[in-house]
Amino acid sequence: MKTTKTLVATLVLAALPSFGFAMCSGYGHQEASISCAAGTVYDADTKTCVTVSG
Numbered sequence: 001m002k003t004t005k006t007l008v009a010t011l012v013l014a015a016l017p018s019f020g021f022a023m024c025s026g027y028g029h030q031e032a033s034i035s036c037a038a039g040t041v042y043d044a045d046t047k048t049c050v051t052v053s054g
Contacts, residue, residue, distance in 0.1 A: 037049060039051060039052055
């Protein structure tokens with residue numbers, strides 16, 4: 001009985017990383033986005049929020 005429990009516990013612990021990888025494999029993920037304050041927009045060249053003119 002003790003051997004069976006040990007075997008099951010070992011198999012479960014060995015399988016856990018594969019489930020984590022499957023959930024974070026990149027499918028359905030979106031790129032990170034940045035939020036700028038009102039009146040500003042993100043400038044990809046400078047990688048900062050800049051004031052909107054005009």
